[in-house]
Amino acid sequence: MDIKKFVLLIIIAFQVSIVFGNVPCENAKIDYHLNRANSLHWLSRLRENSVFEANCSKKHVDSAYQILTESDLESACKIKYTKQINSFYTELDELIGVSLDNLNGNYPLVPFITKQYNQFEYYDDPLETSAEAAISKLLESGIYRPSKELKEVLLFCVVEVQGDQALKEVAIQYLNIHSRMYVISDHEITKILGEVTVLNDSLLSVLGTYFGTNYIGKLTLSEYDNSSEVSYVGAKFEFFDILKKEKISDTYSEGMKVGMAGRLKPFMPYVLCLFIASLFLTTILFLVLKKYLGEAGTWPNYGLATLIGLVLGAGSSLGLIHLFSLFVPQGADFAGEPMPMVWPYLFSISHVLTPVILFILSGFIFKRRFSDSLPLIFVFLFFSSVFLIIPLLKAQFQYLGSAPNLKLISYFILAATAINLGAAEWLRSGYKRKKNYVFLIIGALFFIPLGLLYHELLRSGSDSLGGIENVSMVLAILSGSIPFILLRRKVTVKETDKQEREMLQLVRFSKLINTQLTAISNHILVEFNEGYETNLNQICEASNGVTHLHIHGSPGIGKTTLLNSFLESNKDLYFSFYGDCDEDQEGATTPYEPFYESFSEAIGTGLFYDGSQA
Secondary structure (H helix, E strand, C coil), X not given: CCHHHHHHHHHHHHHHHHHHCCXXXXXXXXXXXXXXXXXXXXXXXXXXXXXXXXXXXXXXXXXXXXXXXXXXXXXXXXXHHHHHHHHHHHHHHHHHHHHHHHHCCCCCHHHHHCCCCCCCCCCCCCHHHHHHHHHHHHHCCCCCCCCCCHHHCCCXXXXXXXXXXXXXXXXXXXXXXXXXXEEXXXXXXXXXXXXXXXXXXXXXXXXXXXXXXXXXXXXXXEEEECCCCXXXXXXXXXXXXXXXXXXXXXXXXXXXXXXXXXXHHHHHHHHHHHHXXXXXXXXXXXXXXXXXXXXXXXXXXXXXXXHXXXXXXXXXXXXXXXXHHHHCCCHHHCCCCCCCCHHHHHHCHHHHHHHHHHHHHHHHHCCCECCCCCEHHHHHHHHHHHHHHHHHHHHHHHCCCCHHHHHHHHHHHHHHHHHHHHHXXXXXXXXXXXXXXXXXXXXXXXXXXXXXXXXXXXXXCCHHHHHHHHHHHHHHHHHCCHHHHHHHHCCCEEECCCCCCCCCCHHHHCCCCCEEEEEECCEEEEEECCCCCCCHHHHHHHCCCCCEEEEECCCCCCHHHHHHHHHHHHCCCCCCEECCEEECCCCCEXXXXXXXXXXXXXXXXXXXXXXXXX
């Protein structure tokens, strides 16, 4: 069997196993339900019937909790999932409470976007988080009854806010959920005391008498702006003795409010999609414009390509978001059974797209060769596979106690090797066929299963595995520079003439770094690499009567700059050099006009050699 067919069979079998052979483990099922709950939770903020969506999300949390209670996971994993589930319950209860209390079942974000809100703005993050953190510290304080935390004390309480009044609703909801205190609402205060702005000691005594209690608490929230990027929410809780008409104690805490970066954090996946799409489109457009407009408009072409790439990239990213909103399962689709596993993959689309786009771009970047038939992309893929496997091997030893993780990582190591071989073979075939980019794209598509496996690893219940993707991707990109470093440090001299073997002394070419030289009888082949800077005099002095000079190199690597600057000042000496030449698939060349007759076309992508051979 042909090696290519064998590799293709391995890859096809692997893809089938990904679709039909999911790893059965409890933590994967819990992660699935929590992912669905999180998706429905955020979608409920954008849809009109927020309470219904939130209740559907709650069903997924209930399913995750049931699996957790029936599973036999290790204690550390159970603690982690318990915290996540409790956090989900708290967030969903708050979401439902705010929607019911203020907007008849709609979460405030929807009417805020559609301009239908009624003097209510709800700050979810980071201001809400800061206020909740400050209140949480107070509730855990052992004041009044040192043996008990404040959240366990049955007490009447009022809430005041100095600054943004939206914080009052946050505080009321948080106290109702996390404490046993009864929060006296503004409506009740107005009914008892009338219109008041500040609750002093005497007014608090009136409230205490009305509710028949000897003690009353007062929570005051204040927002302190210290800079344009960071501010603080302060929380003060005061105890009042109604009978003695005095304050027993007060406690202060604060929570930090972050700047714009915290607000943008939930949108980072879309920003990543925008960046990848823009970079990819910019590269394609730049190559197209360069082909039709030539070298003269390099910087204008790049600027135009960047602008168009950003516009199209933004459009494609918004299109992805809109596509998700149309085709993501609605809450009504939930019927107690797990949904197809394809939906969690769609929610992690960046994990699938990242390796695909990375290797497509690498094909455009590393499309020059270091030998007659083997492109640098092959070496790039080899080092990439090595650096992808190393952290996974480390993870194997780190998580030997977790059989599902170990099994999944083993699958990944075997599949990564096969996929790299298959992709490299297709990429190499594409280069042999006049750099056919169809083969390049097909080769990159082999990496889709790698993205799916990354997703499985991140969902497998091991937090430390989350960093493997980013680290290995960076190492894979950096490893692509290794072949260039090796080629810059070594000059290879080959001898291909069977009848006459002549080795040129490397000492004479010690300054010709970044070149690969081949001695063929009286010919010298000089293959230019990026960043090559030398003087053609060095070649002439060491050539010992060589009459032919062949110069290879891809567009845009410095041949034009180098030869223009040297040959233009030495036209008389090098008048016999010919200009641009066409090269067919077999390597035969056809020169254009002589250099001294048409200097503007003297430097190109083909070969330069002595005019006597024309």
